Amino acid sequence: MGWAGVFERILGDDLSIEIRAFDGSRAGTAGADVCVEVRSPLALSHLAAAPGELGLARAYVSGALEVHGDMYTALAAFPTVTLNDIPPELRRELAFKLAGYRFWWPVRVPEVEHRSSRGWRHSKRRDSQSISYHYDVSNRFYEYVLGPSMAYTCAVYPEQDATLEQAQFTKHDLVARKLDLKKGQRLLDVGCGWGGMVMHAAEHYGVRALGVTLSRQQAQWAQKAIAERGLADLAEVRHMDYRDVRESGFDAVSSIGLTEHIGVKQLPHYFSFLQDKLVAGGRMLNHCITRPHGHQKAKPGKFIGRYVFPDGELEPVGTLVSAMNDHGFEVRHEENLREHYALTLRDWCRNLERNWKAAVAEAGLARARVWRLYMAACRLGFERNNVQLHQVLGVKLDGVDARMPLRPAF
Structure with a gap:
């Protein structure tokens, strides 16, 4: 044979x-x-x-x-x-x-495979190394994949035939409306990526927004984009761990795609810390990938763990809701957007194929092949309900007042 x-x-x-x-x-x-x-x-x-x-x-x-x-x-x-x-x-x-x-053992591992990070799991040092491995590939490479929005999280498609850019705008605006952002308020966006939510809040809602990211390249790109769009008086992105944010008194907190990097053991501190940053009546929107049920392990498969998100962990939405509820938030709304993430990944895959030669020239063939494989696999995972994407809205009560309308406008 x-x-x-x-x-x-x-x-x-x-x-x-x-x-x-x-x-x-x-x-x-x-x-x-x-x-x-x-x-x-x-x-x-x-x-x-x-x-x-x-x-x-x-x-x-x-x-x-x-x-x-x-x-x-x-x-x-x-x-x-x-x-x-x-x-x-x-x-x-x-x-x-x-x-x-004579090809049995040992087999040479591709150089782009992540080696074990140093330090305790989810310590600041190790988290910084893990984030840098994935996000500090090349801003230009991400431009080829993500398109003009530079948003690396699940979009929200208002219609089936909406473009990726329309869907990313809709996602940012949905978050803004869930948080009930108003002119003059203050927003903290943790794990802010390239600053998409920060700039959306500043430009369209007149909000003073602070974003933080562990990726140096993301922060540099965002700071430049903020200046070019004339938003420097309202928007700021810092290269720092969210745990090092000293300011408080924010009216709202958004966390879009950060919780996957936190780790289940860190959830109590994570939600307590962010709750403490809010004024009474302030809202938090947590947007992240989740497991469909609690019977699966939090750690991802070996390919994702070695080549994509080192130290990443996914919890079922019930674990997240309970952690929010037990650490200072009254949960007021939750929704699953997994079909939207499948569409988002479809469009990222198309972008990568359209820009394949340029992407390979920028990041190398092995890295580009990793992205082609992982994004296609993740698209399939969301379609088959192997993973989900949930947004959970919580409120820091003002006594017993949630400062919520009887029915949400969003």
Whole structure:
């Protein structure tokens, strides 16, 4: 049997994609729109050395495995991959073939894979290292992927055919309306990214907004954008840990895409700290990716943990609501936007493909391949309800007064 046949037996029968291998063998569905090319025995070596998604990811990132056609379509055709389910005779066959090519152990790990950060998990030092690994790739690379809005969080699509920029504007405006922002108020945006929410609040609501991020490159880009848009009298972005913010008396706090980096053990301090920053009657909007239920581990899969979000953790929305409720907030509204995140990722994938050559030139082929793989996989995850995106609105009570209308306008 050729290498294509071995790969097909590992992935499963009745694949809707074509498989081609370096030895000329073919398997799967001939003439399919998507073709997976096994370019070297190293592809199988990676899968043997790291069973499952990590091995496949290493094979693809290193170039030993190629996907011709749409990555999302290819991933949708793959079943869950694990060597534990491979019959013993196939494992022996794989080992024999690899031994013949002298490609079994060890297998070189792609250089872009994250090595363990130093320090205690979710300490300030380690969080800074983890954030820098993902977000300090290149501002220009992110411009190619995210588009003009430079918003790296779930957008909100007012209609199915809305553009990404319209959807990101709608997301920022939805957050502003949930927080009931008004001219002259003060907003703290933690994990502010490239400053999208900060600038939206300042420009469209006349709010004095402070954003903080652990990414130096994000802060530099945001500070420049704020100056160019003439918002320096209202908006500010600092390169700092949210835990180091000294100011208080804010009317509102927004956290859009930060909680995934906090860690479940840090949630009590996180919500208590942000509650303490608010005036009585102030509101907090927490927007983050969550698990669909509490039976899954908080830590992500090995590919996401090694190549995308080191030390990231996802909790079910019930854990977040309980933590907010137990640490100073009355929860007043919650909604799941997972379908919107699938659409957002669809549009980011399109941007990356449209700007592929420039993105590779800017960040390198291996890094670009990581982004192509992870964004397509995440799109599939939101569509299949493997992950969700929740917005939770809480209020710091003024005595017993929530200062909320009988029915919310948003």
